[in-house]
Amino acid sequence: xxxxxxxxxxxxxxxxxxxxxxxxxxxxxxxxxxxxxxxxxxxxxxxxxxxxxxxxxxxxxxxxxxxxxxxxxxxxxxxxxxxxxxxxxxxxxxxxxxxxxxxxxxxxxxxxxxxxxxxxxxxxxxxxxxxxxxxxxxxxxxxxxxxxxxxxxxxxxxxxxxxxxxxxxxxxxxxxxxxxxxxxxxxxxxxxxxxxxxxxxxxxxxxxxxxxxxxxxxxxxxxxxxxxxxxxxxxxxxxxxxxxxxxxxxxxxxxxxxxxxxxxxxxxxxxxxxxxxxxxxxxxxxxxxxxxxxxxxxxxxxxxxxxxxxxxxxxxxxxxxxxxxxxxxxxxxxxxxxxxxxxxxxxxxxxxxxxxxxxxxxxxxxxxxxxxxxxxxxxxxxxxxxxxxxxxxxxxxxxxxxxxxxxxxxxxxxxxxxxxxxxxxxxxxxxxxxxxxxxxxxxxxxxxxxxxxxxxxxxxxxxxxxxxxxxxxxxxxxxxxxxxxxxxxxxxxx
Amino acid sequence: xxxxxxxxxxxxxxxxxxxxxxxxxxxxxxxxxxxxxxxxxxxxxxxxxxxxxxxxxxxxxxxxxxxxxxxxxxxxxxxxxxxxxxxxxxxxxxxxxxxxxxxxxxxxxxxxxxxxxxxxxxxxxxx
Numbered sequence: 265x266x267x268x269x270x271x272x273x274x275x276x277x278x279x280x281x282x283x284x285x286x287x288x289x290x291x292x293x294x295x296x297x298x299x300x301x302x303x304x305x306x307x308x309x310x311x312x313x314x315x316x317x318x319x320x321x322x323x324x325x326x327x328x329x330x331x332x333x334x335x336x337x338x339x340x341x342x343x344x345x346x347x348x349x350x351x352x353x354x355x356x357x358x359x360x361x362x363x364x365x366x367x368x369x370x371x372x373x374x375x376x377x378x379x380x381x382x383x384x385x386x387x388x389x390x391x392x393x394x395x396x397x398x399x400x401x402x403x404x405x406x407x408x409x410x411x412x413x414x415x416x417x418x419x420x421x422x423x424x425x426x427x428x429x430x431x432x433x434x435x436x437x438x439x440x441x442x443x444x445x446x447x448x449x450x451x452x453x454x455x456x457x458x459x460x461x462x463x464x465x466x467x468x469x470x471x472x473x474x475x476x477x478x479x480x481x482x483x484x485x486x487x488x489x490x491x492x493x494x495x496x497x498x499x500x501x502x503x504x505x506x507x508x509x510x511x512x513x514x515x516x517x518x519x520x521x522x523x524x525x526x527x528x529x530x531x532x533x534x535x536x537x538x539x540x541x542x543x544x545x546x547x548x549x550x551x552x553x554x555x556x557x558x559x560x561x562x563x564x565x566x567x568x569x570x571x572x573x574x575x576x577x578x579x580x581x582x583x584x585x586x587x588x589x590x591x592x593x594x595x596x597x598x599x600x601x602x603x604x605x606x607x608x609x610x611x612x613x614x615x616x617x618x619x620x621x622x623x624x625x626x627x628x629x630x631x632x633x634x635x636x637x638x639x640x641x642x643x644x645x646x647x648x649x650x651x652x653x654x655x656x657x658x659x660x661x662x663x664x665x666x667x668x669x670x671x672x673x674x675x676x677x678x679x680x681x682x683x684x685x686x687x688x689x690x691x692x693x694x695x696x697x698x699x700x701x702x703x704x705x706x707x708x709x710x711x712x713x714x715x716x717x718x719x720x721x722x723x724x725x726x727x728x729x730x731x732x733x734x735x736x737x738x739x740x741x742x743x744x745x746x747x748x749x750x751x752x753x754x755x756x757x758x
Numbered sequence: 759x760x761x762x763x764x765x766x767x768x769x770x771x772x773x774x775x776x777x778x779x780x781x782x783x784x785x786x787x788x789x790x791x792x793x794x795x796x797x798x799x800x801x802x803x804x805x806x807x808x809x810x811x812x813x814x815x816x817x818x819x820x821x822x823x824x825x826x827x828x829x830x831x832x833x834x835x836x837x838x839x840x841x842x843x844x845x846x847x848x849x850x851x852x853x854x855x856x857x858x859x860x861x862x863x864x865x866x867x868x869x870x871x872x873x874x875x876x877x878x879x880x881x882x883x884x885x
Contacts, residue, residue, distance in 0.1 A: 397842050404849045411856055415863065422867035426876055429860045433782060436795055436853050443802050443846065450839070451809045 269314070270323035270336045273307045273350060273388050276300055281381040288374050294361060297377040301354040301384065308346040308388075315343040316745070322394070330394070331457035337394030341600065341749035345391045345523045348607050352515045352728070353384045356611065359724035360508045363618045367506040368416050376416055380512070382409040387520045396446045396456045399524070403442065403488070406520070407435045410513055414505040427500035434487060434497040441484030448477035449532075458532055467537040474533075478542070481528055489521035491585055492555025495578045502574035507618030510570060514577055515611030515728075519603050522584050526599070529588065530753040539591045549589040553683055555582035560690035564697070570617055570627045572694055573610065576653060579687070580606045583668060586680070590671040596750035598667030601743050605652070605660035605732060612728035613649040616642050619717035619725065629698065634707030638714040641722055643702050645729045650695035652732050655688050660732040663739050767808040774801035788864065788871040792857045799850045803843045810839030 280300040284293045315321055315338055323336040338346070357380065368376055386406025393399050411432045417424030450456055452473050453464040467474055483494070490498040498518075502510050529538045539545045556579045563575035584606070587599030617627055619642040624631050636643040648659070655665035665688065672681040707714075716722075735742045762769070774797055781794025815835035816822060822831035861871055868876050 397845070401845060401849070404853075408849075408852055408856055411860070415860055418863060418867070422864075423880060425860055425864045425867055426880070429788065429857065429864065432853070432857055432860065433791060433795060437779075437782065437798070440799055440802055444805065447802065447806050447809065447839075 268323070269307060269311060270321050270338055270392065271325065273304045273311070273346065274336075274385055274392060276307070277304055277381045277385045277388070281378050281385065284374055284378040284381065290370070290373050293374045293377045297381055298354075298357055300381060301350070301357045304384070304388070305347075305350040305354040308343070308350040311338060312343040312347050312745075315340055316748075331455045331460035334398050335394040335457055335459075336392050337459065338392060339749070340745060340752050341523070341526070342391050344600065344745050344749055345520065345603065346388055348604050349387050349391065349516045349520065350384070352607055352611050353380075353387075353512065355724045355727050356508060356512045356515070356615065359511075359615055359618070359721050362718055362721055363508050363622055364506070366622050367420060367508075369419050372416060376413070376506075379409040379412045379416075380509075382406075383413060383512070387516050390520050391523055394458050396449070396458060396461070398456075400439065400443055400446060403439055403524075406517070407439060407488075410509075410517060411435065413509040413513070414501050416509065417505045420506070421504055423500070424504035427497075427504045431497040431501045434494075438484045438487030438494075441480045441487065445477045445479075445481035445484060448473050448480070452477070458527070462532050462534070465532065467533065467541065470537070470541045474537075475542070478528075478533060478538070482525070482544070485521055485525045485528065489518050489525065489585075490578055490581055492551055492558060492578060492582060495555070495559070495581075498578055499571055499574040502577065502614075503568060503571040507570075507614065507621050510574075511611050511614035511618060514573070514614050515607040518577065518581055519584075519607050522581070522599070522603055525585075526588065526596070526753065530596070535591050535754070545589040545591050548585050549677075549680065552582040552586040552589065553680070555579065556586070556687045557683075557690070560687055560694070563694045564690065566694075567629050568627055569620075569629055569632065569698060570614070572629075572698075573613055573617065576691065576694065577606075577610055579691070580610065580653075583664070583684075586684075587668055587671065590675050590677075592671055592674060593747070593750045593754055594667060594674055595671035596753060597743065597747045598664055598671050600746035600749055601667055602664035604742055604746070605664045605735065608728050608732040608735065609649050609652040609659075609661060612725055612732060613646060613653070615721070615725040615728060616646040616649065619721050622721070623714050623717060624711060629701055631708070631711070632698065632702050633705040633711075634702070635711070635714075636703040638707055638711060639716050642717045642725070645722070645725050646702075647695075647699060648729050648733065650699065652729075652736070654691045654695055658733070658736050660736040660742075663736055663743060667743070767804065767811075771801050771805045771808065774798075774804065786873045788861045788873065789858075791873075792854060792861070795857070796850065796854055799846070799853070803846060803850075806839040806843050806846070810836040812836065 277300050280296055284296060287293050320339040325334040364373060364376055383406050386402045389402030390399055411428050415425055415428035453461045455461050455464060487494045502514055559575045559578035563572045566572035584599045584602050587595050621627050652659040652661040655661040669681045669684055778794045778798030778801060782791050785791045785794055812833055812835045815833040816831050818834040818837050865871050868879050
């Protein structure tokens with residue numbers, strides 16, 4: 265059983281998904297999905313422990329030896345991202361029942377849980393696989409199920425349908441770009457196995473086909489990651505999806521795309537090609553900085569808080585990509601740490617938004633007047649998350665900002681460090697707007713009987729927000745693992 | 759001349775790809791967008807199949823005897839890209855099906871599938 269551990273986090277949710285369709289009964293499906301998600305979380309925890317103790321784990325599917333068969337390959341970075349994705353997946357699903365009850369039609373519940381499990385499978389699969397075409401297939405599994413998940417918001421507003429359609433068009437273009445890139449790479453190297461491809465790829469002189477493949481891959485992944493200026497699908501998708509779906513996707517989907525970008529740049533193409541032959545570092549730095557500033561500024565002017573947080577997500581993607589552009593161990597550590605911290609913070613914030621949506625039936629800023637008095641526990645969680653977004657000391661956000669600024673100074677880009685500090689002020693402004701309305705305005709008449717969110721929803725919210733505080737204080741685990749992963753990626757022996 | 763005729767398949771791929779991509783961007787009708795998206799995806803299938811083809815090669819099935827001459831085949835095409843495309847076709851069909859399902863729902867909710875009319879309807883009523 266334990267020999268097959270690397271493949272189990274994929275197999276278990278993948279098999280459970282069709283089972284959900286067969287069961288149909290709401291409670292049974294919920295029970296199964298919960299059991300599967302937590303089991304997956306425990307499996308990824310065991311995987312990370314094993315990877316940290318024994319080094320990179322490999323698994324040959326069906327016993328076919330790589331590079332012919334599909335190989336699952338789990339190094340420190342993949343194990344770390346797997347743990348984050350499955351942890352968020354399990355926590356959000358624990359939170360889900362009440363919120364789903366209120367936001368999704370009853371006869372569609374089993375479909376929601378099915379799509380959720382499929383999406384989880386796809387996201388975990390992208391991270392676990394060592395085969396490029398397999399990566400594309402998992403990417404499409406997660407994308408297709410997330411389009412379906414977003415469109416479930418149609419119960420609340422019909423805009424969810426157009427948002428899902430727009431995401432489908434953009435997502436498919438992105439995925440097809442990635443497919444073209446993979447095809448051209450296969451043409452050049454004759455292999456689909458990532459490690460094998462990295463060994464065979466000859467980038468001296470920058471062959472035209474490799475350049476084109478790299479361009480297609482970078483643009484395709486950036487589309488899926490919502491890197492500015494390819495972010496147009498994200499605000500609509502996050503705003504109109506059901507609260508649970510937003511929390512899950514915001515905390516995992518863009519992070520996994522970021523992982524794919526790191527994988528391509530550092531494992532397959534190598535930084536010497538991406539940053540020395542091509543000026544990708546400057547390009548990413550400029551785009552991510554513009555993205556951070558534009559998205560943060562737009563966030564300040566939003567009247568819907570979910571949409572505001574969605575724009576904030578675009579800015580946070582900017583921070584992660586900025587971290588890659590430093591092309592150093594510290595920079596990469598910053599990116600990986602921020603991947604985790606932002607997943608926890610934004611997941612927690614969107615879960616808190618789900619509590620508001622449940623009790624107020626709205627996520628508009630105007631409806632949040634004085635909510636700090638009606639729902640103190642939920643609002644306190646939101647404030648803690650907001651502080652994390654700004655990067656206040658003692659929160660996880662501070663740790664990532666610290667690494668980012670250190671990496672910028674290491675590279676001698678002090679202007680970037682200054683801009684980073686200024687961008688934190690923008691985050692402070694949009695967080696403050698909500699705090700001001702929630703605490704310093706008198707509650708609206710029609711919300712006089714609003715109660716605190718149910719405990720079953722508050723506990724998972726606090727679990728994510730609490731984790732973001734814990735990893736702000738206890739940095740040796742998150743930053744330690746991220747540092748090791750960064751060293752492995754840059755092939756520096758620790 | 760060899761650039762044009764020798765790479766004939768690739769030119770077709772690029773033309774199809776650009777036609778599809780243009781329709782996705784420029785099409786105002788949602789169905790037309792989906793058609794564009796499908797053409798775009800199909801061009802990639804052709805790209806893969808083209809790269810797997812070896813001139814004069816046949817399907818790699820053993821024993822390989824030429825039906826007419828009785829000689830053994832010695833040149834084989836690479837079957838892997840074609841196999842990959844079987845999976846990609848399934849993905850493409852799933853995407854198209856999901857897109858069409860969404861369009862049906864959009865038509866029910868908005869009464870139109872023209873992008874500008876949907877946009878106008880969204881601006882008129884906030885929900």
